[in-house]
Amino acid sequence: MTLKGDNKAMVAKPQKRRSRIRERNEEAILKAAEVVFARRGFGAATTAEIATAAGIPKANLHYYFNTKEDLYTHVLENILTTWLTAADDFDENHDPREALENYIRTKVNLSRTRPEASKIFAKEIISGAPFLKQHLQDDINPWMEEKIQIINGWIDQGKMGPVDVPHMFFLIWSMTQ
DSSP, X not given: OOOSTTHHHHHXXXXXXXXXXXXXXXXXXXXXXXXXXXXXXXXXXXXXXXXXXXXXXXXHHHHXXXXXXXXXXXXXXXXXXXXXXXXXXOOTTSOHHHHHHHHHHHHHHHHHHOHHHHHHHHHHHHTTOTTTHHHIIIIIHHHHHHHHHHHHHHHHTTSSXXXXXXXXXXXXXXXXX
16 A cells, blocks of 8 residues: 555654664663663673663663773763863863863863763773773864863963963872763
């Protein structure tokens, strides 16, 4: 049986539903994984435990994330993206005090609302960053270079006193964990 005018609308609706279901399931898996990885660490965490925490069968978890490593990498990427975008709105045109206060406030709020993220990141760094090495090079280093240029510009303009910018960020990160 073929429906002429309505055929496209009928096909599109289930795809949207599947897309929302997929998004919901991925979000549930990532939240559960963040809790489990923070509590147990990468090595001791199991996909079965994460699936149970997410309220889905283990097979469904592997439909979305092929391996535990794949899931862990997605969790780390999610954490980094959230943290790096916390300073997206600060550029050379902002007042340094306001920009840095907003950044620190946002980082503190992220640590309060997602304490597991801080634990996972700390455990990853302590273990030598085996899953983050490429992201450190590809994402954090360029981000840091951009912020160094902005802050050095503020220093050159006399908007703030001299500071070792990478050291300042490491202090902010450690204090907001």
